[in-house]
Amino acid sequence: MAESTEVKLLGLWPSTYALRARIALNIKQVNYAFLEENLGAKSELLLKSNPVHMKVPVLLHGDKPICESLIIVQYIDDVWTSGPSMPPSHPYDRAIARFWAAYIDEKWGPTTKAIDAVIVAGEGEEAKKAAVDKVYDILVLLEEAFKKCSKGKAFFGGDRMGYLDMAFGSCLGWLRFREKLHDIKLLDPAKTPQLVKWAERFCEHPAVVGVMPETEQLATIEYGKGLIAKVRGANPSKW
Amino acid sequence: MAESTEVKLLGLWPSTYALRARIALNIKQVNYAFLEENLGAKSELLLKSNPVHMKVPVLLHGDKPICESLIIVQYIDDVWTSGPSMPPSHPYDRAIARFWAAYIDEKWGPTTKAIDAVIVAGEGEEAKKAAVDKVYDILVLLEEAFKKCSKGKAFFGGDRMGYLDMAFGSCLGWLRFREKLHDIKLLDPAKTPQLVKWAERFCEHPAVVGVMPETEQLATIEYGKGLIAKVRGANPSKW
Known part of the structure; x- marks a missing residue:
């Protein structure tokens, strides 16, 4: 089959x-x-x-x-059952991976898009900082989750990339786009050093190279162009 | 273990x-x-x-x-691996059960609570009907899902109660509470005959009897009492 x-x-x-x-x-x-x-x-x-x-x-x-x-x-x-299972094979590890994947699906999109909304509404630097801090709150939790799930290894899934790696790693293209768009550092080595290194490993993985969208590519699609125009307002040349 | x-x-x-x-x-x-x-x-x-x-x-x-x-x-x-697996054992059936369980978690709560909100806001009978119709839309989809998942048997999970049965069946207590609260029939034999019979079987299942909250019990807790007071307004005696 x-x-x-x-x-x-x-x-x-x-x-x-x-x-x-x-x-x-x-x-x-x-x-x-x-x-x-x-x-x-x-x-x-x-x-x-x-x-x-x-x-x-x-x-x-x-x-x-x-x-x-x-x-x-x-x-x-x-x-396709060859290779290690993507959700971890131990029931508890599997439950934890599912928990964090569900957390990412619930929180990541709205919290990162809230930065865009604050800027577009012209709410100023303080509001921008508050919106960015909410993303840091998520990332700090994920840094802790990484330490527990990876058990000192390269990925959330351990030696091999797994379910939670895919759940969060897939967000990195737009994360990097927003870092440039808003001139901010979301993945900050001072705040979440292990996630920073994990993100590099993730993007270099053979299964990811060639499919992860680059910032410059995302800037060419309607949604990306629209965000740049709204956020940069009269000064899109800064992009 | x-x-x-x-x-x-x-x-x-x-x-x-x-x-x-x-x-x-x-x-x-x-x-x-x-x-x-x-x-x-x-x-x-x-x-x-x-x-x-x-x-x-x-x-x-x-x-x-x-x-x-x-x-x-x-x-x-x-x-606890004894007995049949609660998510179906076939990968495709499992994916379908997960799909509908996620759908229920996304849609059921907000759509049923929207009926309360419409009544509390005093938006009138037409708005109430529109809110109830949105719940029917969900139920009609679930009726179709039931036909496909149950394959003519008693439960979404087939002969035995499974993952999707629990995902939706757990909503039946508050569903019945809202039927009484708003004087409506959500599980209507004319619209979703198979779901009506499934709901009866679900509530009679030995694993459910004794833990499914009854309408009268839900009317005694703060949240239930608050809803009754808000919805019935000056006329709570109608409950």
């Missing part, structure tokens, strides 16, 4: 969530077709495959659609 | 989320101590065990805390 069935991924290259699925497929060395969606004119295949949310990513395994990025990662791990 | 280690659950009896963990423990016939929390004065044990969210439920397996209801259910299934 796993090997002989055609695999397609409906996604968008700048999507944090599609990236998780791509990295998981790369780790398992699964051949797949990446079908780039157009959010302005979603494909019939996307609408049919994810009628509830109509969102990417969708993994198509033969004619079976699987939706939601972390569910896709677990599915990939369940079906 | 599984059998010899003390198990405690920090919870609240009216909590939808704590209920999921209780049902899962009951299904696996795990002996556990249920430690009722007081949200007005959370215990040191809760604050220490779930410092990130400071919320129930928390499962304590020996000295190991596990947080977040659906993660707890999976942990219970991973550790």
Whole structure:
């Protein structure tokens, strides 16, 4: 079943969530077709495959659609069973990885986007600092989580990249875009030294190289351009 | 490990989320101590065990805390391995059960609470109908999901109650409370006949009897009393 069935991924290259699925497929060395969606004119295949949310990513395994990025990662791990399991194999470690992945899905997007909102609303430097501090609060928790989960090794998953690595690592492209956009350092060696080094390792991993979007690429898409225009206001040339 | 280690659950009896963990423990016939929390004065044990969210439920397996209801259910299934697995054993079925459980966690609470808000704001019958219709939209999707997941059997999980049964079944206490509160029928045999029958079976299951909160019980707690007072306004005697 796993090997002989055609695999397609409906996604968008700048999507944090599609990236998780791509990295998981790369780790398992699964051949797949990446079908780039157009959010302005979603494909019939996307609408049919994810009628509830109509969102990417969708993994198509033969004619079976699987939706939601972390569910896709677990599915990939369940079906292509070679190599170590992506959620840790010990039940407690697995529960902890799931806890932090859920935490990231709940907190990361709104908290980082809140920086954009504060700047766009012209709320000033103090409000910007408060918004950035909320991101640091998350990162400090993740630094502690990294220490516990990695047990002194390279990744949240230990020696090998795992579920939580993918859950958070997929956010690094937009994190770096926002660092440049707002002229701030979110991953700061003084605050979260281990996460800084982990992020470098993550981006250099063979499963990640070539699929992680670069800051300059994100600045070319409509959403990125729109953010730059709104944040930089009359002075977009500063970008 | 599984059998010899003390198990405690920090919870609240009216909590939808704590209920999921209780049902899962009951299904696996795990002996556990249920430690009722007081949200007005959370215990040191809760604050220490779930410092990130400071919320129930928390499962304590020996000295190991596990947080977040659906993660707890999976942990219970991973550790107490007797009987059929609660997330389905086939990867695709498992992905589908996870998809709908995540959907319920995202949509159910806000959409049902929106009915309360519309009534409290005095927005009138048309707005109430629109809010209730949004709940029907969810239920109709879940009716379809039930047909696919149950494959003609009694539960979302097939012959035996499973992960998705617990994810949605745990919502039935407050669903019934709101049916009475707003004088509406959410689980309507004309709209979702299979869900209506499933809900009856769920509530009669030995793992659920005795832990599912009754409408009259929910009307006695602060939150329930507050809702009744707000919704019934000057006429609480109608309850």
